[in-house]
Amino acid sequence: MTGIAQAYRPPIAAIADEDLQLLLLIRHFELALLDLFGKGALNGTTHTCLGQEYIPVALRTLLREDDFVFSNHRGHGHFLARYPDPRGLLAEIMGREGALCGGVGGSQHIYHERFLSTGVQGESLPVAVGVGLRLKRTGHGALACAYIGDGTLGEGSVYEALNMARLWRVPLLVVVENNGIAQSTPTSRQMAGTVAGRAAAFGIGYHRVTTVDLAWIRDELGPLVTSVRQNSGPLIVEFMTHRIGPHSKGDDSRPAAERAHAELSGWHRAYEEAFPERFTEADTRQRELVAAIVAEVADRPPVAGGAA
Amino acid sequence: MTRAERIVDNLNRALHEVMAADPSLHVLGEDIADPYGGAFKVTRGLSTQYGARVMTTPLSEGGIVGVGAGLALAGDKAIVEIMFGDFAGLAFDQLLNFASKSTRMYGRRVEIPLVVRCPTGGGRGYGPTHSQSLQKHFIGIPGLSVFEMSPFHDARLLLPYLLGLGEPCLLFEDKVLYTRRRFHGDEVDDLFTFELVGPPPYTACVRLDDDAEPDCTIIATGGVTHHALRAMRVLLLEDEITTRLLVPARLYPFEPEPLMPLLAGARHVCVAEESTAGGTWGGEVAHVLHARLWDSLRGPVRLVHSAPDVIPTAPHLERAVLVEDTAIRQAVLEALR
Numbered sequence: 001m002t003g004i005a006q007a008y009r010p011p012i013a014a015i016a017d018e019d020l021q022l023l024l025l026i027r028h029f030e031l032a033l034l035d036l037f038g039k040g041a042l043n044g045t046t047h048t049c050l051g052q053e054y055i056p057v058a059l060r061t062l063l064r065e066d067d068f069v070f071s072n073h074r075g076h077g078h079f080l081a082r083y084p085d086p087r088g089l090l091a092e093i094m095g096r097e098g099a100l101c102g103g104v105g106g107s108q109h110i111y112h113e114r115f116l117s118t119g120v121q122g123e124s125l126p127v128a129v130g131v132g133l134r135l136k137r138t139g140h141g142a143l144a145c146a147y148i149g150d151g152t153l154g155e156g157s158v159y160e161a162l163n164m165a166r167l168w169r170v171p172l173l174v175v176v177e178n179n180g181i182a183q184s185t186p187t188s189r190q191m192a193g194t195v196a197g198r199a200a201a202f203g204i205g206y207h208r209v210t211t212v213d214l215a216w217i218r219d220e221l222g223p224l225v226t227s228v229r230q231n232s233g234p235l236i237v238e239f240m241t242h243r244i245g246p247h248s249k250g251d252d253s254r255p256a257a258e259r260a261h262a263e264l265s266g267w268h269r270a271y272e273e274a275f276p277e278r279f280t281e282a283d284t285r286q287r288e289l290v291a292a293i294v295a296e297v298a299d300r301p302p303v304a305g306g307a308a
Numbered sequence: 309m310t311r312a313e314r315i316v317d318n319l320n321r322a323l324h325e326v327m328a329a330d331p332s333l334h335v336l337g338e339d340i341a342d343p344y345g346g347a348f349k350v351t352r353g354l355s356t357q358y359g360a361r362v363m364t365t366p367l368s369e370g371g372i373v374g375v376g377a378g379l380a381l382a383g384d385k386a387i388v389e390i391m392f393g394d395f396a397g398l399a400f401d402q403l404l405n406f407a408s409k410s411t412r413m414y415g416r417r418v419e420i421p422l423v424v425r426c427p428t429g430g431g432r433g434y435g436p437t438h439s440q441s442l443q444k445h446f447i448g449i450p451g452l453s454v455f456e457m458s459p460f461h462d463a464r465l466l467l468p469y470l471l472g473l474g475e476p477c478l479l480f481e482d483k484v485l486y487t488r489r490r491f492h493g494d495e496v497d498d499l500f501t502f503e504l505v506g507p508p509p510y511t512a513c514v515r516l517d518d519d520a521e522p523d524c525t526i527i528a529t530g531g532v533t534h535h536a537l538r539a540m541r542v543l544l545l546e547d548e549i550t551t552r553l554l555v556p557a558r559l560y561p562f563e564p565e566p567l568m569p570l571l572a573g574a575r576h577v578c579v580a581e582e583s584t585a586g587g588t589w590g591g592e593v594a595h596v597l598h599a600r601l602w603d604s605l606r607g608p609v610r611l612v613h614s615a616p617d618v619i620p621t622a623p624h625l626e627r628a629v630l631v632e633d634t635a636i637r638q639a640v641l642e643a644l645r
Contacts, residue, residue: 068382102415111414116381120405126371127406130378130386144378157401160371167366307450308412 024286049077051244056081071117103303122155132170141229143171151182172234212267316486322463337389369398393426407476408451419474435621458530460512482531506566509557522552524576538633585616
């Protein structure tokens with residue numbers, strides 16, 4: 001488990017306004033969803049990325065416009081860090097006019113420009129290999145980036161994809177968000193061995209990230225991601241992170257102390273302490289922004305149409 | 309007169325032609341590279357001719373169908389060979405939850421030009437997990453079309469058609485057909501002729517020269533064509549029953565409208581396929597036809613298929629399970645009784 005000391009190593013020196021705004025936009029977007037669910041205003045289910053917002057925000061500047069990003073069930077942060085369109089995403093989740101995918105996909109099936117999420121664990125990795133092959137052939141240094149969780153590592157398709165990615169030197173960046181829990185099952189009860197060991201087995205580069213410091217993460221990963229673009233083959237980056245919210249909604253079975261630890265060691269606390277005034281100001285602004293977006297989107301008529 | 313092409317050669321030539329015509333097309337599969345050229349040699353010569361666009365892959369059916377879908381999603385096209393159609397079960401998730409869904413679950417049509425080829429069927433003694441006809445398991449999935457090769461259809465027209473659909477397709481190819489020859493011109497044998505009817509990808513219609521209304525219409529998958537033809541011959545010569553055979557290239561969605569000129573007024577219909585009993589393609593066809601032919605039919609559409617059992621390896625046991633011409637003849641006789 002990531003300790004507070006690690007999370008603060010070294011003391012956070014700086015954060016760009018844009019990053020801080022984005023972190024807090026995602027945080028308030030997710031909180032708003034849980035609130036809407038609580039009020040019975042949303043259909044189905046959703047999976048929030050509370051606590052993990054910093055991962056796609058950190059990667060944002062390392063990814064290029066022509067990269068193709070694959071996301072999963074917990075993908076709102078991945079999407080908003082790539083395409084800051086909270087209205088379109090919320091309209092999709094709420095089935096309102098302006099929905100990104102006509103209200104068919106919902107929370108976990110989004111395809112927008114060069115971002116695609118699917119709802120079945122591990123399914124995206126072979127697809128990402130295929131897209132990566134195309135990107136490699138076109139030769140402009142673009143890569144395919146796929147977010148998966150620690151739970152996803154139980155799926156056989158992951159290993160078929162890793163094997164092919166290494167065999168064919170596909171520009172594939174696999175981001176493992178290891179939040180220590182797969183829905184309700186602790187990682188220690190669902191995964192043997194390590195992610196590093198899996199990477200080594202395929203001869204795939206591996207890097208482990210334990211900090212929440214965006215600048216630190218970018219410095220660490222920058223050269224590695226560049227190398228993926230330069231035909232060195234795939235890379236696995238494992239973020240040791242925490243999910244501070246429930247898996248979907250109201251289903252967090254972890255002890256209170258564990259949840260408190262997750263909260264305390266997260267980016268939110270770290271940045272709040274490092275930049276109290278800027279943080280409070282940005283937090284207020286983004287909370288109000290999201291509230292306004294929720295009011296606006298909730299007021300829209302239901303989205304027309306259906307499956308294409 | 310030159311002899312007609314063997315079906316394996318027809319498929320191979322079709323693959324060469326689509327690869328030559330489209331530089332974005334990739335062929336993926338296990339052991340497909342030369343000199344081996346694929347378990348059934350359908351892909352022979354492709355790797356020599358087209359290099360990196362022909363990828364011989366690890367044993368990862370789910371993975372390679374996913375890779376094919378990824379190529380297709382990104383703007384390429386892909387044909388994936390599943391060595392034995394039985395292994396398509398390993399790729400079911402990619403077909404069900406990714407490739408077919410992606411064409412329509414994102415609020416707009418997304419093109420996924422992906423063809424998954426499945427050598428299929430028994431009769432060669434490969435045993436329970438290498439002899440099945442899994443078409444029925446892929447029936448009824450929105451966004452996934454199911455096709456089957458036949459001795460009447462030309463793969464050189466069929467493959468470009470499938471690739472042009474822009475959505476994932478399964479193409480079943482009966483393994484016994486590979487070494488047989490295509491029917492030439494319009495001639496089937498001394499009794500029957502055929503023509504292709506309806507819009508592409510066409511349904512083959514086999515009939516007697518006199519073209520009178522048949523006593524019974526048989527609808528069959530491409531793989532059971534020869535069983536059906538033998539049954540039709542015996543029915544005519546020994547039972548004095550006239551039949552007509554329809555073999556659609558597209559199994560699902562089953563389109564009845566182009567066939568209605570041939571089926572209107574039909575009193576008896578049998579559907580023949582090699583799948584084992586239960587939840588069959590024929591059940592789907594029967595349902596569709598009952599709604600349209602209820603007034604003319606004298607009885608329910610008869611289904612002919614293999615026994616509800618695993619497919620044994622020993623030849624005498626295998627024959628006892630798989631559908632044969634005798635079963636088709638029997639079904640027609642019972643229908644007319």
